[in-house]
Amino acid sequence: MYTPSDKSGVHVTQPFIGMILLLLAPAFADVGSLRDPTSQRWSGGPRLRTAPAGKPLAAAQQPRLEPLVVTTGEGLVQAVPDRAWVNITAESRAQNPREAQRRNVEAMTPVQEKLRAAGIPADAIKTIAYDLQQEWDFVNNRRVSRGYVARNTVEVRVDAIDRVGEILEIAVGSGATSVGGIRFDLKDRAKLEREALRLAVADARAKAEAAAAGAGQSIARIIRIEEQGTVSRPPMPYLREAVSVAQDSTAPPISAGQMELRAQVTLTAELK
Numbered sequence: 001m002y003t004p005s006d007k008s009g010v011h012v013t014q015p016f017i018g019m020i021l022l023l024l025a026p027a028f029a030d031v032g033s034l035r036d037p038t039s040q041r042w043s044g045g046p047r048l049r050t051a052p053a054g055k056p057l058a059a060a061q062q063p064r065l066e067p068l069v070v071t072t073g074e075g076l077v078q079a080v081p082d083r084a085w086v087n088i089t090a091e092s093r094a095q096n097p098r099e100a101q102r103r104n105v106e107a108m109t110p111v112q113e114k115l116r117a118a119g120i121p122a123d124a125i126k127t128i129a130y131d132l133q134q135e136w137d138f139v140n141n142r143r144v145s146r147g148y149v150a151r152n153t154v155e156v157r158v159d160a161i162d163r164v165g166e167i168l169e170i171a172v173g174s175g176a177t178s179v180g181g182i183r184f185d186l187k188d189r190a191k192l193e194r195e196a197l198r199l200a201v202a203d204a205r206a207k208a209e210a211a212a213a214g215a216g217q218s219i220a221r222i223i224r225i226e227e228q229g230t231v232s233r234p235p236m237p238y239l240r241e242a243v244s245v246a247q248d249s250t251a252p253p254i255s256a257g258q259m260e261l262r263a264q265v266t267l268t269a270e271l272k
Contacts, residue, residue, distance in 0.1 A: 067271040068223070069211050073204025075196040075263045079186055081234070081256040084164050087128070087181030088171045089153040097132055097148045104150035107175045114174040115156060115167065124157035159187070164254040184234050184256050193230045196263035201225060204267035212271050220272035228264035 090111060092103035112125055132150045136143045156171075158164050161184070168179050186192060205222070212218050 066220070067215075067217070068268060069208050069219075069271060070266065070268050071204045071207040071211065072228075073200045073202070073207060073265050073267060075199025075201075075203060077192050077196040077199070077261045078258050079192055079261070081161060081184035081186060081259050082159075083185045083187050084158045084161055084254075084256070085181070085183050085185070086156045086158060086164065086167060086171075086179060087153055088156055088176045089151060089178040090175060091149060091151045091177040093135075093147055093149045095147045097134075097150075100148040100150040101132060104152050107177070108152045108154070111171055111174045111176050112154065114170050118167070118170055120156060120158070120167070124159070126155050126157075127152065128155045129153040155181075161254075161256045164256075165252050168252055168254075182254065184259065186259060189232075189261075192261050193263065196230055196261045197227065197265070200263040200265045201267065204265050205269075208267055208269045212269075215271070217271040220270045222267065222269050224268040226266040226268075228266060230261060230263045233260040233262070 088111060090104055090107040092100055092107050094100035094103055115125060116122060130150075130152050132148060134148050135146050137146045138144070156167060158167055164182065171179050204225075205219075209219055
């Protein structure tokens with residue numbers, strides 16, 4: 001094995017030199033990375049992050065937050081109903097279910113025929129309920145059948161409010177045993193709901209502008225508008241008796257009143 005020596009007599013073996021070079025290799029690599037401007041390594045301690053001239057480092061890293069204002073608005077539209085729905089029922093009884101159904105058909109058929117003859121279109125008459133039930137009595141603590149009852153209920157759309165009383169009179173006079181469930185609505189409800197929504201947004205914006213003016217600022221832009229929904233409050237019709245098999249020829253007076261459509265929104269705006 002080769003063993004170099006110097007004049008002092010110190011002998012350095014070849015394996016010893018290799019071990020020293022192995023230990024110094026990382027240091028040489030770090031020095032090379034400092035010299036190479038494309039190197040992504042840094043071994044000279046913590047990095048210094050700089051900010052644009054005249055701005056602190058924290059301000060350069062965080063976006064500026066503009067002041068906001070959040071308001072709510074409500075829009076109200078009132079309108080007179082121009083459409084109504086009426087529930088008309090025919091009820092029949094018999095000792096057996098087949099006979100009860102037959103009698104019910106005989107009771108309801110003339111009702112629908114006279115309604116159509118009065119100008120009610122066929123698509124404005126819709127069956128909404130039909131049931132056949134057995135009725136019971138209790139005699140000497142025993143349940144005894146007293147027959148069957150068949151009920152047929154149709155919903156009738158009336159497109160002229162002033163004819164609601166007339167339709168009720170026709171139904172009762174032609175065989176219906178019960179009328180009621182009157183409710184009112186609007187033919188162009190969607191248009192009025194949009195108008196209520198427009199008024200709600202205008203109300204919310206006016207409040208936002210007032211709040212901004214009070215703070216010495218103005219509205220820069222609208223960031224978000226959230227609709228909270230539209231609520232309608234239909235008028236409650238007054239009918240003296242829900243079950244009216246009156247024999248007089250006087251049509252009951254029906255007053256539709258007014259409907260209310262309310263829209264609510266939440267508006268978020270940026271100030272300047």
